[in-house]
Amino acid sequence: FVSKEEIGNWPIIGWLCRLNDTVFVSRSDRMGIAQQINQLRDALEETWAITIFPEGTTTDGSTLLPFKAPLLKVLEPPPPGILVQPIFLNYGKNAYEIGWTGEETAKSNAWRLLTRPGSFLVEVHFLEPFDPDHYSCRKDIAAEARRLIAEPLSASLGGKPIV
Incomplete structure (x- = not known):
């Protein structure tokens, strides 16, 4: 990580x-x-x-922030055989309760989650990997990863558009 x-x-x-x-x-x-x-x-x-978590933060799940590309410089040029595997997490109806957003501290987030009664489902969506060598720069790689995540994320939110 x-x-x-x-x-x-x-x-x-x-x-x-x-x-x-x-x-x-x-x-x-x-x-x-x-x-x-x-x-x-x-x-x-x-x-x-x-x-890499390209948004650089956690959101409430209803938005997909622009992906930050500086660390993707490691893919200019991509090492042979490397693929980018877009992944997104869906916490379903519990997203607002579980998500770490805003100004909440790590300590209060951990306490809130560890003292929460019951369990919760997390869906991990592994999307189709792509070859970063087909893109001209790290910004294009970031944009493609975001594009590939936006559509199924929108579908998992009931078709709500992702901005």
């Missing part, structure tokens, strides 16, 4: 992330993006799988 660097300092979660070889990136260090891209290249060489 790729995660913001602050998560690496969180109790328990940061430790679990490090066990999973999470690549931590700094959202504020624009000058360090080249080093972060190199970290991602190393991760691809070692595991051939990285997970």
